[in-house]
Amino acid sequence: MPKPASERLVDTAQICAEFGTHKSRISTWYNDRENSGFPDARPGEGRKRLWAHDDVAAFFAGREASRPAHKMPADFHTADQGELLTTTEVSRLLNLSPSTIYWWLKNLPGYFPAPDETIAGMKWRRSTIAAWVTSRPGKGRRTGSASKAAPLPAVAADGPDDELLGTKEAAALLGYKSLASFSSALYQGNLPELKETDADRPGPRGTNVKLWTRARIQRQAQARGTSTTPTAPSGSPDELLGAEEAAAILGYSSAASLTGALNRGRLPELEEPDELIAQPGGRGRPQRTWKRARLEHLANQRASS
Secondary structure, three states, X not given: OOOOOOOOEEOHHHHHHHHOOOHHHHHHHHHOHHHHOOOOOEOOOOOOOEEEHHHHXXXXXXXXXXXXXXXXXXXXXXXXXXXXEEHXXXXXXXXXXXXXXXXXXXXXXXXXXXXXXXXXOOEEEHXXXXXXXXXXXXXXXXXXXXXXXXXXXXXXXXXXXXXXEOHHHHHHHOOOOOXXXXXXXXXXXXXXXXXXXXXXXXXXXXXXXXXXXXXXXXXXXXXXXXXXXXXXXXOOOOOEEOHHXXXXXXXXXXXXXXXXHHHOOOOHHHOOOOEEEOOHHHOOOOEEEEEHHHHHHHHHHHHHO
């Protein structure tokens, strides 16, 4: 199958050399890629696996964003803070690959600091990198830092279909815990409905901010089994209830008992759920839910039969 001329493919050895990992770890991640998020290999000839470099860079960028901060050299904060460092020098200091820094700058605006100079390549002052290490967003921030990763915004579940929403709003509606995990999924091709944007607007450092209509995001949400519909008030007929609550209403001893009855075909009335709710982070099977009114009606039927 011919590959796009612009797509760079890398094998296991090249990944190890660029991202500082081991063949055994790549094998483990690949075999458990449904949970690890490691990208699928491209179709190729023979047994040698090849991956799109952009997909691999997205995977490692997502991992690095949540890893504990790398311990800096003892003299890092006492050295000349005005010294300009190249991408290679910064990546060595942070124990990263240059590709990870490039990916952060391109796909996670605001996560990694913009270069202080761009003449003859990107360069950062030592003080800029020191400030980022001290207040690094996410789980990798240094112990004692008061800085925290910015939370995703609260986004109304309903709104005009043609309303344009950005990456943070899309991540929130699709049930992701962070912008990094959403971006990783997007660039690995796990969100096909969002492959094409509906609009773009200028962003920082000459980048474009991706925008999608609410309708497009809702289509992707339905494909993932993520609910973007308004939540009904507790106790109302339209309240969505999971297996545990359904079991209690129908007289089952546990959610597992209810699920077993469903799987054995003993509850044909509930074979089709009213809605599927994605698990946190989008992993695992979506949770089946049913409206309270439907469950109570079935309970009354069972009691009178």
